[in-house]
Amino acid sequence: MFRTSTLAIIISAFGAFGAVAQDATPTDMTAITETAKEIVVDQATQTVADAVTNSTEAAPDPVVTSTPAFTLQDALASGERARSADPVQEKCITIMNGFPNSGHEGRYQFFKLTRTLADDVDPMMRSAIDFYGDSNVTYQTPVVEVIENIANPVYRQAAPEITVGNMGYLIDFALDCNDYLTGQIESLEAFDQNLTQADFDVVIGEDALFMKQILSDSLFRLGAQDHDVYGPYVEAYADNLVRARNDVEFTSFEAQLANLESVYMNDLDGRLARSNDVINNEMDREALANALEITNDLNDQSKLQTRQKAMRTLSRILNGGW
């Protein structure tokens, strides 16, 4: 099964990846470039197409250079307020309705990607994203559009707070609606076991890593690393991306190797089974039966001979010939 990176399709519509794409690992780039060849450009909106025209050589300077006065308590309180504004169930159902409905595979891909985005986001990091993010995303905004905003190189370079805001929206959704997302993911996996294949996981993992990298870079452009409270968390998040990249690469290697292993093991198994059959069929089972028959004949003869010998001996003794 050939699976296409969701993000690659969206990003490729922009024609250039900007600064974040340059930060991507060679593996990411190869995957993205290859999958980009498969894109359906029509999926990109006219807004995106317009953005492409203006985005190619944007300057990477951060927009926010100073850290606003802010405390840990403020950070936690603001996060709580933001998250408790709406009933969770209604929020989750509404947003999930906005996920692409182009088939179970596509929905699975988006659900899993969204859930993966929330990995490594602790409450402080979540507050930092809330604090630095600024977007006009509503529950009715389609998820594809949110991801387009994140991938948009213009926003990433000129208005990283929009990028952060869009990522924050997805992360909030993933954390608040984790049970719903997990339920959907598990249902789809039960429906189609092929979705759990390692190579598909790799595609989703690489997309998630790419978006996390965008978030981290955008936060750095906003100077979040220098914030008294959030700084260490933003730094830790960036550091974790190295490990996460190693993990994704290893998962990719593992998937590649597992395929190779499976092919070779099955091939070997089949060949050896056939070879065993051929050789075993050469066995002449009569050889042993014949040997045993000869043994029995010889035993009968021996029995006769030993009896005769015994009688002769006895006779000699009794007749004084001994």
Next chain:
Amino acid sequence: MTSRLFKVLLLGTTLLATACASTASGSKQSAFVKSSKKSSVSKQKLEADVPEGGILAVVRYPAVVEEGARDKFREAYINSPIGGTIKSQLKDKTQVHNVIDSTIVKSNYFALSLYKELVARLPEHSVLLSPHEVKLGPDGKLTSVPITQAETLPSVVAIDFATYSFPDPDKMMGKNPLTFGDLISPIVTVKTDHRAAVPTHGVLLSSQPLTEAAVGNGYQTVQADLAELQSGRFKSTVPELDFISLLSNDPTKSTATQSLSTSTEKNGVQVSPLEKIRMDGKTILALDKTKNQGEIDPLQPVFSEAFANRVIDIINDNADDKAAMAKRASAIASYDPSLAALTFVGSDSPEYQARFNYVSRMLDAERKYLSVQSLRLFDGVHNGEMGAQVRDMLKAEYGILQKRRDLARKQNQATALAIIGAAATAATMGGGSPLALGGAGSDGGANDPCGHVRRRPFSSPTQQRTALRQCYASYERRLQDSCRGAVRDGRFRTVQECVNQNHYRNQRGAGRLGTPGIGGGNIFLTGAIYAATQIFAYKDQSAAVGDNYLSSIVPALEQQTAIQVSLIDSNETITAIRFDDLKDKLKTIYLEKQRSLDVVASNCAFNGDGSSSGTWMGVCDGGTANGSGVGVIKKADGTAVEYFGYATNGIPNGAGYMIIHEPSGSYSLEGNFSAGKAEGVMRVSKAGEVDQMRNYSGGQDVGGASSKSVINSPFVGSSSGA
């Protein structure tokens, strides 16, 4: 006549006394069954025991004898018999050769019983088969080499398995070891890498006859490994089978031993007795009765199951980094030489961890691939026509043995009858017949009835003369009485005729029983002699049954051997081609994915305690050891030092594990080193002793330390007490 009969009686009694036949018995179960309990090690624990990129056990056995080595193998087998001595004139006898050749077929078959038991208990893909080919080495000596690649992977233990039969077929029914029919004499050793069992050169358990050969073989492997390391290579030596070491009279070595039942943790080889185990006859007879014949395993309840449990306990006790690290480094070197030496003690660096994970995963792929080979080898030999034929052969052999046991029982019954008859004859004739006075005379006459009196010690010649006079008078009187009775019965016409014919002076040779006898002992005597002739008849028949089988079985045995060779050769050829291909592909993927290492391993100087020069494989700086790795110093006098851990300026410094090989034996120190010398609390492993915690200062033992002391081990998770 009486003296003739007496001669027969004496001769018969003598023969009877030596005519008891053995019924080829064996113990009902192995010593492992008696001394073992079901292993309590969980599968989860065993999963954790599987070394990174390695396996838990490899079962090695003699599978094939190379054509050119066959005569040498047979000769060595005859010259180094286990459990008895053998006559040299037997060496060209076909039956002897067949006994020897059949041990190879049986080793092939029964090794699979052990493999099956281990596979059932250990994690998936963690047990491999390693059939060996017995061949001539470059020096013309007998040796064995693995046919498959199974031993290229690191393994916690290696198990040598072989079945043994004493080569003299005439002693098949005796007490000598035998693998025939329902009898089996398994000989085994269990070994690990010598770094994990330093004092015994890696030998953990051994059948008694193999112990010194196994330790000697272990010592040779240590020497070969050290030579490779000294030359800057990680090539890990695969030792020949211990059984072949024994046959080829390789140098032996002794070490501390302990019995199977001993539960101490002292450093010594557990020794199991040489056994002859009797499998259940009904199971043997049922071998071809079920639809899936291979399901019945007569060896399982009496040996394999208990032995597998013992092996699992051994694995659990020995599964640490030391058991697999050298062979793992050797396997890794084929993918990434700059990483190999770093894997001995590992590193926390993300680059190292990433590379190590990749390369471990590739070794995992290798072991899975090779485990398919082992499973199919099992399938081909055990479940195919080959296995069916071996089972048929076992059944036939059992029939032969049963026939011989039956004959032996009859022989023993005849023996008993003959003895009873002889005793009754003696009792009857000794009380009322002149025959009772018969015996060798002093004048050489064989029938002088008073010869025995003449030979008896007397205090004076007069006393002896008196006794002789009385004896001859008594003899004459009883002879006259008997002859009068015989005349009355009509057996003689006159008393004188009877006396003349029966007097000892007129006797030549044995009594002629065809003529009318004298006294009531004749019936018993006749019975005894008949029984005696039957004893020899049964004995001859039993030997003929054994000989007939061993002579007739040649074509079947040759065919089995040929099919066995074909199965293994074909299996390995198919596997090897694809295995090389797989490794190439793995290497390609690895090279695509790997990142550069900040610290790489290379070769440089290692100076030990500062006074010697050796080789270091690991992190180097300025041409000397500086960082982690392995160092070795092999001196001309045969002594050597191996060191695994950290070094500075070519000298052990920091956490380390040092193995010292001396003529008196090998021992190890694990803990902190400073300027090349042991410093602080060290874990000390010596032969015959439990591992101890000792305090060291400047390389000198300055006294005991608490067993709960924490040592500075270079191995992750190995810093606990003794």
